[in-house]
Amino acid sequence: MTNTQTIQFPADTLELVHKIIKRYPEGKQKSALLPILHLAQAEWKWCSSEVMDYVANLLKIKPVEVYEVASFYTMFHLEPVGEHVIEYCRTGPCCLMGGVEVYDHLKKKLGIETGETTADGKFTIKEVECLAACGWGPVFQIREKYYMHLTNEKVDEIIDELSK
Numbered sequence: 001m002t003n004t005q006t007i008q009f010p011a012d013t014l015e016l017v018h019k020i021i022k023r024y025p026e027g028k029q030k031s032a033l034l035p036i037l038h039l040a041q042a043e044w045k046w047c048s049s050e051v052m053d054y055v056a057n058l059l060k061i062k063p064v065e066v067y068e069v070a071s072f073y074t075m076f077h078l079e080p081v082g083e084h085v086i087e088y089c090r091t092g093p094c095c096l097m098g099g100v101e102v103y104d105h106l107k108k109k110l111g112i113e114t115g116e117t118t119a120d121g122k123f124t125i126k127e128v129e130c131l132a133a134c135g136w137g138p139v140f141q142i143r144e145k146y147y148m149h150l151t152n153e154k155v156d157e158i159i160d161e162l163s164k
Helices: 011-022 029-044 049-059 063-072 092-096 099-110 152-162
Strands: 084-089 123-128 140-142 145-147
Touching: 011 029, 011 049, 029 049, 029 063, 049 063, 084 092, 084 099, 092 099, 099 123, 099 152
Parallel strands: 084 123
Antiparallel strands: 084 140, 140 145
16 A cells, blocks of 8 residues: 555445445534544554545545544554454553463463564454453453453463464
8 A cells, every 4th residue: 555546445335434424514524533444444454644544535634633543542553463453451450350460471372572463464462551341350352352351271262262
């Protein structure tokens, strides 16, 4: 992806983008930014600067407005990621419930550190501030699914299942 001419949603997705934009009053199309960024990430797996420029063009806003939002929310990936992005909570409650040991085990099992992707492109580990599941820690999230009360054994089972 080198420029916005090579980046374009498929026709059906582009139709959905226009429907989303029409939900908002004229001049307020920036309100559609989050759902369109989600569609963009689903299409291209991450939000490169070219993808964000394309989204800005669709919404008729400045690219920096897209960059600000995409860089604020941890659910948007600003670099290429693996097939399964494991977001783990690094806050106090999860750490007090054994999170440090569990996350160290996860990193050792995958052979990567936070922010890295396995050589086979299957897994990326991403540290996040909070997953709002403090009573069920340690916790990590893969896409929309939460994995709670993690132990080293549970981590092994999850990774083995996702590796198939």
